[in-house]
Every structure is written in structure tokens, then in C-alpha cells.
Amino acid sequence: LKLGVLASGRGSNLQAVLDAIDAGRLDAQVVMVISNRQDALALERAATRGIPAIHLPPSEYPQRTDYDRKAAELLKGVGADALLLAGYLRLITSELLEAFPQRIINIHPALLPAFPGLHVHRQAIDYGVRFSGCTVHFVDEGLDSGPIILQAVVPVQQDDNEDTLAARILKEEHRILPEALQLMAEGRLRIEGRRVLIQ
Ligand code: GRF
Secondary structure, eight states: OEEEEEEOSOOHHHHHHHHHHHTTSOOOEEEEEEESOTTOHHHHHHHTTTOOEEEOOGGGOSSHHHHHHHHHHHHHHTTOOEEEESSOOSOOOHHHHHHSTTOEEEEESSOTTSSOSSSHHHHHHHHTOSEEEEEEEEOOSSSSOSOEEEEEEEEOOTTOOHHHHHHHHHHHHHHHHHHHHHHHHTTOEEEETTEEEEO
């Protein structure tokens, strides 16, 4: 699997992927990391490993489709055959969806379809759910709406705040994301309508 990565921030999920590759648990290569933010730690994590790390400033591409066309061109240029959104805080457009059909994966820190979008842990705590978790899913046109590959369940405790809940969930993100990518690398994921069958 030749993975391109889009990330906006800290990049701990990117790091989990790189660690899984090093440990021989994931048969993949990260070929490029692109960020909309110059100060994204994700870029630094990539650069220290000699992975092309590119800051693509949205201000230079007023149209999101132009931005995504450029990103797709850069990713294709280094041979990416799948795309991982690892804490990427923008919606992607058809330019990327069409460049990587059924080959874009996102990690979301809730049990979808509950709590899509932003401020996810706040939503979960305020709603009063006893369990939350994380979801690795294929990306479609919608917001956190594509076919689900893997999920992990995490208890919500009465004294949780956003940070404590986020930390408990993040551990599981770091576990199931490389697992899902490995299934993809092995060609074991088949999308059937809304469902993903693991073969
Ligand atoms: C993670 O919680 C991910 O699920 C969400 O944004 C966060 C990114 O964290 N989409 P990191 O940048 O991978 O550390």
C-alpha cells in the first residue's frame, strides 16, 4: 500500500501508522504527507523520516476543488494508491474522491453514525452516552458518513472531561487504524452498498 496522508495537526495517528510499519504489522509505505497548516506536527514527523512533507496553504487556492486537484496531483506524482485522512480538519471534494475511488480512509473519534463533525468528545459527554469510541471508515461525499471498516468501543466515565475521554479513545484509534490499513493492504475489504465486508 502506498499511502498518501492529509493531516492538520499533531499527527499521532500518522505516527501510529509509521510505528506499525516499522514493527512489521503494516505492509505499507507513507509516500507523502500534506497539511493545510504549516505548523502541523504531522509534517515534522514525516520530514524527520525523510518522507516528503508538504504545506499546501489554502489561502493560495480559494476554491476547495483547486486545492484538492493540486493535492491529488502531488500525491499521484509520488505514486500514492490510497489516501489517509489523519486528523484532517477539512472536507474533501470530488477531485480527491475521484482520484482515489474507494481508496480514502478516515479516522473519527466516535462511534459513527453518532457524533459526526467537530467537538466530538464534548458532544458525547453532553449527550450522556455510557460508551463512545472510534471509527475507521471509507470517505464519501458526506461528513463522516462513508462505509465503516472497524470500530472500537470505549467507556465514558462520570468524571470524564473532553481531554480524559479523548485520551482513552485515542489509544484505540492508534490500534484500529493500522489494523484497518493492513486489511486494505491485503485487499480484504469489499464495499457492498453501505457495508464493508472483510474477507
Ligand atoms: C483524532 O482524534 C482523530 O480521530 C480526529 O482528529 C484527531 C487527530 O489526532 N479526526 P492526531 O493528529 O492523529 O494526533
